[in-house]
Structures are given as C-alpha cells and as structure tokens.
Amino acid sequence: MNFKLFLISGFVLCFSSLKAQNVQFCFQTGYGFYDMSSAKVITTKSFEQLPFDAKIISNYPTYHYYQPMIKFIGKRTDFGFVYLFQTTGSRISAKDYSGEYRFDSKINCHSPGLIINQVINDYGIIKMGLYMQIGANFSAMKLNEYLQIDTISRSNDYKLSASSFYFEPGLHLVYPKDSWGIELNVGYYKEFLRTDYTGENNSIIPIKKSFNESDMWDGLRIGLTFTYTIPERDTSNKD
DSSP: OOHHHHHHHHHHHHHHTGGGSEEEEEEEEEEEOOOOHHHHHHHHHHHHTOSSOOEEEEESOOEEEEEEEEEEEOSSEEEEEEEEEEEEEEEEEEEETTEEEEEEEEEEEEEEEEEEEEEEEEOSSOEEEEEEEEEEEEEEEEEEEEEEETTEEEEEEEEEEEEEEEEEEEEEEEEEETTEEEEEEEEEEEEESOOOEEEGGGOEEOOOOOTTSOOTTOEEEEEEEEEEEEOOOOOSOOO
C-alpha cells in the first residue's frame, strides 16, 4: 500500500467536500491496553539473567494515549484526519548500599491516519455510531541500562525503530450540545504488516508477523473525545 497516496487521496476527498460540511475539531484521550508480548519477553529475560536480586517495577502497562482530530461532518457520516500518540515502557530496578542497577525501556508510537464515523441510532440527546480508523505506525524504542558500584558507574543506551499499519473499528456514544460535544469511544486496535525493531550495530528485536497473533500495540482502546464544531457557512443570498 502506498500510504502517501492514501493520505493525498484523503486530503482531496475532504477538501472537495468542505463546502458542504461542518468542520469539527476533536481531542481524544483514554487508555490503551497494549499487548507488547515481544517487548515483555525482553524485560523478563533480562530480569532472569541478573546475578543479583532485583524487581520488575513495570512491564509495559496500560497507559494513556492522545489523539487530536479534524473531521468534516455530514448528516450521518463524518470523515477526517487523526494523529495518535501512544507510549508505554518497563523498568527493572535494584538498589542497596553497594550500588544501583536500572534497565529502562520506553516505546513511543506516532500514527497519522484517517477516520470515518457512521451514525446508526439517534436517540435525540445521544447518538450511537460506528467508527473505523486506518493509518500508519512509526514506533521508536529506547533502552537504557545503568550500573553503579560504589563510585564507578556505566550507562548504555540503545535506540530501535519499526513501522507498521493499523486499523481500529469501534463503537461510540455521542452527546452533542450546541457546538460542543463529548463522546465515549470503545474500539480494538490491530496492527498489520509489522517490521522488526532494528537499531545500530545490527541490533534487532523480532516481533510477531502473523496477522492472527496479537503483539505490540494490539489491544482494547477506551477513551473520551471532546469536540467543537464550526457551523457551516450560510452561503444563501440575503435580501
């Protein structure tokens, strides 16, 4: 898939329909229940190989995500652009009178994409709809290993990156109030066409490639979206 052509086509579609649509600015935040199976294996293996007592403080837990959007609003169908930022990480830690050890991992994901919403039921004050997002993931992982014994310390840093595509089908409940609104969103985020995480000196973290296997950013998304709609301009002739 040529993702650049995909985005350009989306821009053309949106702006060609702009005159007939209201413009809506949105900001969504919530929790991502990230799978991260392959990354968790790294933490577990590193922990098991340590020759001293330590603790796994965190291992890629559920964490916040942030998603601004701009949408073009029709009578029952909306479409637009999204930018999604996701992050999580892990830590192994040990500390006593003789020294300190840390192994930290942080992974970020930047995801531009497109979204389409469809109203399926209108209950007056609340609307129920389905949505679908599709886009690309650009992930960056940073690993830091720190060891300090008495006055001697050493720190090693590693950077790796990977890419993939994603789609997210879901359900939302919308409460509009004049130009403002709030939405409850529940969806499932699924990656496909993943690449391994690679870095300098041929370092690599292999991940699951099969579409049927859950890994990395796959998982449930639950969030709230705050919206502001700019009303459509009245282009009718006035006396």
